[in-house]
Structures are given as structure tokens and as C-alpha cells.
Amino acid sequence: MRIVVGGDSAGEGLAQVLYEHLSQKEGLTVVDMSHPRSGDKELYSELSERVCLSIIDGEFDRGILCCGTGIGVCMSANKIPGIRAAQTHDTYSAERAALSNDAHIITMGARVIGAELAKVIADAWIMKSFDPKSASAKNVAGVDALGRKYGGRTGREDKLAC
Structure with a gap:
């Protein structure tokens, strides 16, 4: 499995911890994209865009993004x-992200969880995979359908621009 990790200025340290941890595991290829090529x-x-596009383009299978809370990158x-x-921010949500939601990316907050918990969360997520025949398959298809339906919209700014 090919994994990409990345952290912004607040999450870079946690991304580095995850990179080092996951790089030691057999069967994983791990790259840290925390820094833009321009420096x-x-x-x-x-x-987030750089990491996501690397997954969409097939360069990586999954990704982990870190910022201060995990919210902004998510x-x-x-x-x-x-x-x-x-x-x-816990192993149960990480497992469900894989099993119930077929998440390409998990996010974590460096100001919310510690390094050891982050490692266990990453391990829990990587150990699980989505079954397209599961009861959750229709929900995942529904999420994808919403993405296609509303893909061009970016949020409330259209309503607020009066």
C-alpha cells in the first residue's frame, strides 16, 4: 500500500512522527508531502489539494493529513x-472511516492528540479495508452522488455575497 502524509505548520511534527512510524512497516511505501516543492x-x-490530487492521480492509495485540529485539512x-x-481522533473512528466510509484520507489534529495515539489510529485505519458488498456500500455511493451533484459549489459564499 502506498501512503502519503502531510502536515501544515501546526501539523508538520505529527506528520513526521507518522511518516517515521509507517515507514518501518512492511508492505507500505510512505512519502511525506508536508513541504511544497517551492519551499x-x-x-x-x-x-490538502496536493495530497488529494496525488491520490486521485493514482500515485498513492491513501493519505493522512495533519493540522492543528484536523478540521481544516479535512x-x-x-x-x-x-x-x-x-x-x-480515536481507533474506532479510524476503523469506521475505512470499513463504513471507504475514506481515502484520515485527518488528525496535532494540538488534539499525542504522537502515540496518532500511531495507533493510523495503524487501525491501515489494517481495515472497505468491502464494496457491505451494508455501507449504498451510503458511500450516496456520498459520491452528492459530490457529483453539488461538485461545483464551494459553500455559503454565494448566499453571503448580497
Whole structure:
């Protein structure tokens, strides 16, 4: 399995911990995309886009994004059509992200959880895989259908621009 990790300025340390942890596991290829090629500081939305596109393009199978809370990178990732990202701060939500939601990406907050818990969460997610014949398959298809239906919309700004 090919895994990409990335962290913004607040989540970079946790992303590095996860990179080092996952790199030691057999059968995993892990790359850290925390820094843009230009070396400039970037927004978490830019990091999320870069990681998500690497998954959509088939370069990686799954990804882990980290910021201060895990919220910003999760919201940003879910704006990319075709991506399903889930914020996880415990092993149960990580397992369900894989089993029930077929999440391409999990997100974590470096200011919310510690390094050891983050490692266990990542392990729990990686050990599980989605069964397209499961009871959750219709829900995942429904989420994807919403993405196709509303893909061009970005949020409330249309209503607020009066």
C-alpha cells in the first residue's frame, strides 16, 4: 500500500512522527508531502489539494493529513471531487472511516492528540479495508452522488455575497 502524509505548520511534527512510524512497516511505501516543492509556506487547503490530487492521480492509495485540529485539512480535502476524508481522533473512528466510509484520507489534529495515539489510529485505519458488498456500500455511493451533484459549489459564499 502506498501512503502519503502531510502536515501544515501546526501539523508538520505529527506528520513526521507518522511518516517515521509507517515507514518501518512492511508492505507500505510512505512519502511525506508536508513541504511544497517551492519551499514557500502554504495554506492547509493547498497542502490538502496536493495530497488529494496525488491520490486521485493514482500515485498513492491513501493519505493522512495533519493540522492543528484536523478540521481544516479535512474540510479542504472533502472539497476535492472524488475524495472522502474523515477526521479521526480515536481507533474506532479510524476503523469506521475505512470499513463504513471507504475514506481515502484520515485527518488528525496535532494540538488534539499525542504522537502515540496518532500511531495507533493510523495503524487501525491501515489494517481495515472497505468491502464494496457491505451494508455501507449504498451510503458511500450516496456520498459520491452528492459530490457529483453539488461538485461545483464551494459553500455559503454565494448566499453571503448580497
